[in-house]
Amino acid sequence: MILHQASDDKLATEFFHRDYHDRGMLKWGGFYLSDHTSALTKMHAAEQVEQAQPQQPVIEISRELAAAWHAQQPVHLQLNILDDNQVITTVDGIVAGVNEDHIVLRLANDRFRYLTLTEIRWVTWVR
Structure with missing residues (x-):
């Protein structure tokens, strides 16, 4: 056995x-x-969450967005909006228009997003 x-x-x-x-x-x-x-x-x-940047003053946000609009350069925005997972929302696009405290952002898929300056936490140019 x-x-x-x-x-x-x-x-x-x-x-x-x-x-x-x-x-x-x-x-x-x-x-x-x-x-x-x-x-x-x-x-x-x-x-994969991007770290929340410090809140920029509205004047600085406005200045950066106006400069990006004139140069037609893409921008990266962090918004004061959290998604369903409590993660800060980010948006990339080109500033298509500015009207007082509202901006129009052209997204990559040729759609538009309308934002107020108070919704934006932080902005930087995408180089």
């Missing part, structure tokens, strides 16, 4: 060395529930 078990061990060892290919964590992907995947998505988004 001991001889029979030794041959079974040898057969199993040969199978794992020659035929079996472990896929690692890929085989566990099917066991994730939607709650798990949404939690992982939020966790990864939180890791």
Whole structure:
């Protein structure tokens, strides 16, 4: 009987060395529930979060946006708005127009976003 078990061990060892290919964590992907995947998505988004910049004075924001509008240079804005994950909202685009305390930002997909100066936390030019 001991001889029979030794041959079974040898057969199993040969199978794992020659035929079996472990896929690692890929085989566990099917066991994730939607709650798990949404939690992982939020966790990864939180890791990629841009640090909140200090609030710039409205005069400085206005000056930067006017200069970017004249130069037709893209800007990167942090808004005083939090998304669903409590992450500060950022917007990139080109200033298409300025009217008193309102600006029109042309986004990358040729859509427009209308903002007031009080909604903007911080602005910098994208170079």
